[in-house]
Amino acid sequence: MLLDVQQLSVDIPTAQGVLHAVQGISFSVDNGETLCIVGESGCGKSLTALALMNLLPRRAIRTAGRLAFSGTELQALSAAAMNKLRGENMAMIFQEPMTSLNPVFTIGDQMTDVLRQHRRVSQREARERAIYLLTRVGIGKAETRLGQYPHQLSGGLRQRVMIAMALMCDPKLIIADEPTTALDVTVQAELLRLLLSLQEEFGMGLLLITHDLGIVSRMADNVAVMYAGQIVESGPVISIFENPLHPYTQGLMACLPTPERKRMQHLRAIPGTVPALVGQLSGCRFRGRCPYAQPICAEDVALRPYAHDHAYRCVLPPDISLANAAVTLETNP
Structure with a gap:
């Protein structure tokens, strides 16, 4: 290495x-x-x-x-x-x-x-x-x-x-x-x-x-997605682009202009602002901007493995994350 x-x-x-x-x-x-x-x-x-x-x-x-x-x-x-x-x-x-x-x-x-x-x-x-x-x-x-x-x-x-x-x-x-x-x-x-x-x-x-x-x-070849000082998702580039699991990664993907999206339609923006990183920090850094935030997100979240060296920092199970990604990309062209 x-x-x-x-x-x-x-x-x-x-x-x-x-x-x-x-x-x-x-x-x-x-x-x-x-x-x-x-x-x-x-x-x-x-x-x-x-x-x-x-x-x-x-x-x-x-x-x-x-x-x-x-x-x-x-x-x-x-x-x-x-x-x-x-x-x-x-x-x-x-x-x-x-x-x-x-x-x-x-x-x-x-x-x-x-x-x-x-x-x-x-x-x-x-x-x-x-x-x-x-x-x-x-x-x-x-x-x-x-x-x-x-x-x-x-x-x-x-x-x-x-x-x-x-x-x-x-x-x-x-x-x-x-x-x-x-x-x-x-x-x-x-x-x-x-x-x-x-x-x-x-x-x-x-x-x-x-x-x-x-x-x-x-x-x-591989990607590490950073948000507010942490890696929130990492893995092979194909896996990240085809199966974005973290809501922040999904938001970034939804912001991309693609040929499939209709002309003159607005690109999606991620609402809210990045949290201040001064002082004591806890919980998911993205929870204040995340549409899927839950009370458990106030606790520290570790990177969890998915497959083929793909990992993400979220409490959502992979099947729910992928479903959310599909909805996000479909409803926010």
Whole structure:
């Protein structure tokens, strides 16, 4: 197993109390596998990625029962050992390339510096590697681009540079945090195809964070649906899309525009708001918005297995959940 995460939590002290941003989540990623973590903004997806890379805000507190990469416990690593692991074996594509790329250094300086930090190579070798990867990610005139600054590139080109930079040391795992945000649909599709082809070429594990279920359907092998800091449903992508069991997952599916739904009909919206995650938390986090909430939902709900590695965090039995999903999708086209 490439990445094994068990009971990962991230707490952030605030003036109002402790913010429980991520609450005991567990998942794994194998070589060559794509796991998509999906959920609305603020559910804890990006903090999960930052926790894996040990790049959390200074006040954030990370705890986990197990946080292992290729059998190495990340929590036991010194700062120097973690710095060596980052970039060399684990790399991250950040959400906004303009703020991730340093505006005062050229693309070439930033890319070659990544490789020379981790490998004993000459400047010429690092430059040749950078040119190869820029070309591989679809950037023309790569040698000329190395002398340019981030502001001289479009959003799509900057994102391609981020992908190439992440690949400089042939990492085993890529963490991509909403890599297509703010890009037009055509560029999004190109970048997604690029990520898939690069994953196949280099045999990497891919942890893809997104709120776009369309991307999930095209990219994922397995899916983890997050809501209010918890994983509420997880399993193979086909099982999740064909048999969504948690009411939140069902709501997300009902929001999707599909060819079967009649033109000009309104898409469904999930009513209510996400609960505050500050202070003492209990019960199902979704119960305030759930049409099937029961008194028992005020008690803590554990993930329950369904079939073929499919699990969901709900008191409803699978047959009732599936019936609810059918009604939801039928009555809310």
